Amino acid sequence: PVWVHGDLHPANILVHDGQLSGVIDFGDLTAGDPAADLSVAWMLLPADCHQVFRDCAGASDASWARAAGWALVLGLVYLAHSADNPQLAAVGERTLSAVLG
Numbered sequence: 001p002v003w004v005h006g007d008l009h010p011a012n013i014l015v016h017d018g019q020l021s022g023v024i025d026f027g028d029l030t031a032g033d034p035a036a037d038l039s040v041a042w043m044l045l046p047a048d049c050h051q052v053f054r055d056c057a058g059a060s061d062a063s064w065a066r067a068a069g070w071a072l073v074l075g076l077v078y079l080a081h082s083a084d085n086p087q088l089a090a091v092g093e094r095t096l097s098a099v100l101g
Contacts, residue, residue, distance in 0.1 A: 001031040008037045009074065010044050010091055035059070035066035042071035042098040043091055072099045 005012070006028030014022035041053045054064055075095030082089035 002034050004030060004032045004034055004037045006030045006032065006036065008040045009078075010040075011087070013040070013044065033066060033070075035063045036070045038063060038067035039070035039074055041067065043074070043095045047098060047101070068099055071095050075099060 012025045038059055041050050075092045078088050078092030
């Protein structure tokens with residue numbers, strides 16, 4: 001295990017002028033599988049950016065496969081808990097579409 005944010009999704013990422021400007025909400029900071037944080041690629045980035053993100057993160061094939069699994073689980077969780085939150089539902093739908101597409 002390594003230090004991971006533990007809750008890295010679009011609502012915890014700050015963007016300014018189309019560029020990453022910060023990460024917030026470290027309440028779930030923990031030691032764990034870094035692939036959990038890599039799952040944000042499917043939640044936030046267009047598919048044509050995934051390889052660049054993966055290369056910059058130095059993710060192995062195994063880490064990338066686990067990241068896709070984490071994204072699938074998180075997408076389902078977001079949909080299951082989004083009855084009163086259309087933004088969360090949109091993240092869930094986008095994530096599932098990206099992973100399964």
